[in-house]
Amino acid sequence: MAESLIRARAPLRLGLGGGGTDTSPYAETYGGVVLNATVDLYANVTLRPCEGRQVALHLDDRDITWRGPAEGALPLGGETDLLKGVYNRFCAQFNGGQGLALEINAHADVPPGSGLGTSSAMVVALVKAFDELFQTRMSPYDVAHMAFEIEREELKLNGGKQDQYAAAFGGLNFIEFGPGDGVLVNPLRIAPEVVAEIEASLILFFSGVSRESARIIDEQSRNIAAGQTESIEAMHRLKEIAYRMKQALLRGRVAEVGEILDEGWVQKKRIASVISTPGLDAVYNAAKDAGAIGGKVSGAGGGGFMMFIVDPRKRRQVMRALDAQPGHVFASGLTQGGAMSWRIGDDLRKAASLAA
Structure with missing residues (x-):
């Protein structure tokens, strides 16, 4: 049986x-x-x-x-x-x-x-x-x-x-x-060709550093509860950025998504001191120098996966730049x-x- x-x-x-x-x-x-x-x-x-x-x-x-x-x-x-x-x-x-x-x-x-x-x-x-x-x-x-x-x-x-x-x-x-x-x-409701363009433009990179998100979120929550102006204003900006990114995706503007990711990462780092590290900054700068439009760390920060949006014609050169950093590129596509x-x-x- x-x-x-x-x-x-x-x-x-x-x-x-x-x-x-x-x-x-x-x-x-x-x-x-x-x-x-x-x-x-x-x-x-x-x-x-x-x-x-x-x-x-x-x-x-x-x-x-x-x-x-x-x-x-x-x-x-x-x-x-x-x-x-x-x-x-x-x-x-x-x-x-x-x-x-x-x-x-x-x-x-x-x-x-x-x-x-x-x-x-x-x-x-x-x-x-x-x-x-x-x-x-x-x-x-x-x-x-x-x-x-x-x-x-x-x-x-x-x-x-x-x-x-x-x-x-x-x-x-x-x-x-x-x-x-x-x-x-x-x-x-994103058109299939836009989804395909996102997948052609997306690079996932595992930094090789696992992190404990609870510690990062603890600091973030304490800053908000304490009424820390910079953290709250950064949160407001992140919310505005989400609305802008929604419009960019619905209109099929994938390069603009990369630019908004870049702006969002700047705001994200204002929320808590442990969101970025020198190692993550080095990876981010290497990708940008190689031609990435923009990117960010996925999740609370401190390590884990990073994502980048690139012109597909520059995909190989960005991947080569990332290969020189600690960690590795992860193959993945979107799923419904x-x-x-x-x-x-x-x-x-x-x-x-x-x-x-």
């Missing part, structure tokens, strides 16, 4: 404009907007029944495993908390607080601390997998909202809201946050699909009975 499995995946995202305005307390106070695009790099999850009353959690890309009894909520604390948080939420909400005998494998297509929203995409992929398990038929808004609650409220991990919604919906989206708690996802799940083999809902 075929093994019974559920798989799920959620795409990672590039933050094109407005990043940081989705974080607290700025979003709730002033209202934030973010323009992002998902790429064909994913957070990946597999669920399968586990023999006996056991839970086995594996972070395959980091060679980390946790095992314990399936006797209700799993104890938090450690590298597998993202997996435990989703497991605990679904057991509490949909399984009467009873544990599930499950083995969960998870891995991402990029290193941790990439700045591509990897942790949130992993939570979204896990929610989609458990949604398939329990057949709860959650909408993308439901998936993103639950992932946000698990990550930010239940696990107390600092960050914004854009990553969960980008992973759940997929594609190029202009997302509005607040004022207050509301979220509105506006998919952008959001988080998805699917079954292999027998109905996995019998997993619940293994824990009874």
Whole structure:
């Protein structure tokens, strides 16, 4: 008999404009907007029944495993908390607080601390997998909202809201946050030839430095809460830039997108002192000197991935300049699909009975 499995995946995202305005307390106070695009790099999850009353959690890309009894909520604390948080939420909400005998494998297509929203995409992929398990038929808004609650409220991990919604919906989206708690996802209808031009112009570069986004976001949030004028004004400018970038994309002006990225990066560095580093500045300057129109660090900053928009005719010379820097160019294209799940083999809902 075929093994019974559920798989799920959620795409990672590039933050094109407005990043940081989705974080607290700025979003709730002033209202934030973010323009992002998902790429064909994913957070990946597999669920399968586990023999006996056991839970086995594996972070395959980091060679980390946790095992314990399936006797209700799993104890938090450690590298597998993202997996435990989703497991605990679904057991509490949909399984009467009873544990599930499950083995969960998870891995991402990029290193941790990439700045591509990897942790949130992993939570979204896990929610989609458990949604398939329990057949709860959650909408993308439901998936993103639950992932946000698990990550930010239940696990107390600092960050914004854009990553969960980008992973759940997929594609190029202009997302509005607040004022207050509301979220509105506006998919952008970009002509296929414009998408192709973006892909021809886009270079992703992994700096080789993973970073802890929570520390950066902590400083950013403290500056906003303290009413630091420079940080707040920089946030306002980032929001304005997101609107301008939206118009540039809708009109197919890809070179202008690069120019706006360049301006956004200048504003982003005003928000907190740890967003850029001498190493990131060296990479950025090398790309610009080789002909890149503009670029920025994806995510909170401090390391991870950088993106650049180039004239496709200068693509090779910019890539050669980046090859001389620590890190490496990553091949990737845009994707329209959001988080998805699917079954292999027998109905996995019998997993619940293994824990009874």
